[in-house]
Amino acid sequence: MARGHHDIGGMPAGPIDRTEHELSDWELLADAVNQALGAKGIKRTDETRRTREEMDPELYRSLSYYERWIVSMEQILIEKEILTREEIDKKLAEIEKRWGSG
Amino acid sequence: MGKFKPGDRVRVRAEDRPGHIRTPFYIRGKVGTVERVHGEFLNPELLAYGRDGLPKRVLYLVSFNQKEIWEEYGGSPKDRLYADIYEHWLEAAQHKV
Numbered sequence: 001m002a003r004g005h006h007d008i009g010g011m012p013a014g015p016i017d018r019t020e021h022e023l024s025d026w027e028l029l030a031d032a033v034n035q036a037l038g039a040k041g042i043k044r045t046d047e048t049r050r051t052r053e054e055m056d057p058e059l060y061r062s063l064s065y066y067e068r069w070i071v072s073m074e075q076i077l078i079e080k081e082i083l084t085r086e087e088i089d090k091k092l093a094e095i096e097k098r099w100g101s102g
Numbered sequence: 103m104g105k106f107k108p109g110d111r112v113r114v115r116a117e118d119r120p121g122h123i124r125t126p127f128y129i130r131g132k133v134g135t136v137e138r139v140h141g142e143f144l145n146p147e148l149l150a151y152g153r154d155g156l157p158k159r160v161l162y163l164v165s166f167n168q169k170e171i172w173e174e175y176g177g178s179p180k181d182r183l184y185a186d187i188y189e190h191w192l193e194a195a196q197h198k199v
Contacts, residue, residue: 001116001118001127001130001131002118003127004127007126007127009126009127009128010127010128010171010172044149044150046122046146046147046149046150047149047150047151047152049122049150050121050122050150050151053122079152080152
């Protein structure tokens with residue numbers, strides 16, 4: 001039986017970091033966009049779960065929680081032909097120019 | 103509603119198929135007891151692909167002996183694990199506790 005990279009219940013993981021932490025603005029924004037896409041009926045939670053499961057395992061493990069959300073939302077928007085990869089990349093390049101890539 | 107009722111012994115299918123599935127790895131192939139029939143819900147394994155999720159599937163609350171799930175479990179032998187599992191992931195098991 002195969003297990004997906006997301007399906008880690010019961011695997012050894014070491015101690016859990018229980019310290020409180022503030023969410024960054026971009027994380028709050030990722031959550032807001034996710035909720036807006038849901039409220040508008042563009043995507044369902046099941047679809048974003050599925051796209052996270054379909055990600056390259058190495059990429060999945062390297063991303064933080066909300067980074068995974070963003071990648072899955074991009075994938076859904078591309079699948080549904082609402083945005084194209086080119087449009088997303090173009091916009092990102094503009095923003096990086098404005099704010100710097102750091 | 104549904105094929106099973108509270109108290110029934112059920113085995114989670116040890117099925118292996120690609121795509122979005124709603125039954126975690128650690129519970130597949132294990133035998134548990136139906137505790138509650140939650141009702142009928144759109145099938146999330148179809149909703150995950152933008153489909154309508156029909157026909158609806160019956161969802162059950164199933165309990166398992168922790169010791170049977172985790173070989174090295176060190177807690178009480180009475181400890182149980184509860185999981186929500188859809189009917190198409192369950193089959194009847196022998197009545198033996």
